[in-house]
Amino acid sequence: MNIGFLSDKDGYRSPLFPETIEKYENVKLFAEDNIFDNINLNIRKHTNVLKLDKKSLSKIDLLCFVENIELETVKKLKENAGVLGLFNDDVTKTINAVRPDLKLYDFNKLPRISRAQNLDALSSQANLLGYASVLRASLETSNVIPMMTTAAGNISPAKVLILGIGVAGLQAIATAKRLGARVWGYDIRADVKDQVESLGAKFVETNESKQDSVYAQEISKEEQKLLNQALEKQVIESDIVLTFAQIPGKKAPVLINNDTVSKMKENSVIIDLAAGTGGNCEATTVNETKIVNGVKVIGDTEILRIVNQAASKLYSENIKNFVDLYFENKSDEIFEEMSR
Numbered sequence: 278m279n280i281g282f283l284s285d286k287d288g289y290r291s292p293l294f295p296e297t298i299e300k301y302e303n304v305k306l307f308a309e310d311n312i313f314d315n316i317n318l319n320i321r322k323h324t325n326v327l328k329l330d331k332k333s334l335s336k337i338d339l340l341c342f343v344e345n346i347e348l349e350t351v352k353k354l355k356e357n358a359g360v361l362g363l364f365n366d367d368v369t370k371t372i373n374a375v376r377p378d379l380k381l382y383d384f385n386k387l388p389r390i391s392r393a394q395n396l397d398a399l400s401s402q403a404n405l406l407g408y409a410s411v412l413r414a415s416l417e418t419s420n421v422i423p424m425m426t427t428a429a430g431n432i433s434p435a436k437v438l439i440l441g442i443g444v445a446g447l448q449a450i451a452t453a454k455r456l457g458a459r460v461w462g463y464d465i466r467a468d469v470k471d472q473v474e475s476l477g478a479k480f481v482e483t484n485e486s487k488q489d490s491v492y493a494q495e496i497s498k499e500e501q502k503l504l505n506q507a508l509e510k511q512v513i514e515s516d517i518v519l520t521f522a523q524i525p526g527k528k529a530p531v532l533i534n535n536d537t538v539s540k541m542k543e544n545s546v547i548i549d550l551a552a553g554t555g556g557n558c559e560a561t562t563v564n565e566t567k568i569v570n571g572v573k574v575i576g577d578t579e580i581l582r583i584v585n586q587a588a589s590k591l592y593s594e595n596i597k598n599f600v601d602l603y604f605e606n607k608s609d610e611i612f613e614e615m616s617r
Contacts, residue, residue: 280600281329281337282308285345289315289582292341292362294593298323301597303604307333316586339603341596351376361599363398380616384595388614395598396611400444401591402581407448407521409583410548411437414517415456417546417566417573422517423457434459438511439478440532440557441521442469445550449519450476461511464522465504483507505534513540518547520557528555535559535569543571552576 280301282293293308295318307329313320320326327333334340334353342362348371351360356378364383372381384398394400414437415422424434437453439446442464450473453460460478462469470480483504512518512533522530529551538547538560549561560569561576568574581588602609 278304278338278600278604279333279336280304280306281334281340282306282312283329283340283342283346283350284309284311285315285343286347288343288345289579289585289588290343290592291316291589292343292593292596293320293326294586294590295323296590297593297597298326301600304600307337316589318586339600343592348372348375351379354379359603361596380612382599382612382615384615386615386617388611390611393611396595396602398592398595401595402588403444404448405584405588405591406550406581407445407450408452409580410445410519410550411449411452411456412583413575413577413580414519414546414548417548417575418517419544420516422453435516436514437461437517437519438481438515439463439519439521440508441523441551442466442473443521443523446519446521447472447476449521450478453517454478458517461515463508463511481508481511501530505532505537508532509537509540512537513542516542516545518545518558519550520547521550522557523551523554529557531555531557531559533558533560538572538574539570541570541572544573545571546573546575548575548577548580550580553578 285291291312293312298306306326308320308326309329331353335355337354337358339359339361340354344363346362351372352375359380359382361382363385364381369381372379387393387396420435421432422435425432435458437458437460439449439462442462446462450460450462454477461481462473462478463481473480484507520532522532524530547558549556549558551557552561552563556576558574560574563576564578566573566575
């Protein structure tokens, strides 16, 4: 089996990592010369990885990428080859129109079942996102996160609020607690309170109805208004707010409106990790950092750049686990779900 790896053009990760290369057996690996440029490593040290070029593309059985793939590259693949990565709908439609014979395996469509956990690229990246977002916040705030006692006086620990408690939100709570912050968390799903409290944070109680679903679901405008009012006090009192709330296939819910931002303390920080799908903060502008009434509002969609080597390592392991399962049974239902 021939497996190809593309560099992530305009990105910051790699679908291949040195430690993972050594784990492949009974396959031939092909990679672009600049595959490691994003993570400041040298692919030429790995002589067992062959060069991926126009000629070798036609031999590839499975082509792996992160988020960016060019149509011209796809056109050169042999018939019925597989393509694995994090697709968006537009890319999927374009490839299917030009090369309907190809099998597109999308990590975004991986079924949430226990035996697919080691393939779950979304979770591995979200875990690092939660960690990196707290590190980013610690650099953006003009205060410190832990309590400090000095001869000149005391500094109180920062108040950190996490909105949206999935994999990333839970890691953000754990990281903020390790740094010494006082942490609060909120999610509309009913079973999240115990998870928040198990990490030593406090759960923000509201009178709004809780959801029993695995993923958050859309609520009415009136319910959203009441929820925003219920969260307002905690947002205003926080030094750092990190928002991760997403609704699959929908625009992200607005949890912090402009009026609430105007009441926050000067030098407070909001990092909106849902900026790419509309944002949880009304003041957010995607991929911009701006000051709103003295509050720093950050809509950066590439915070994982902070930990791009770690992100690449975990992503490459997800791909290796995919390949292992692919060898065992190409008709596994996991692959059928990923290619829908």
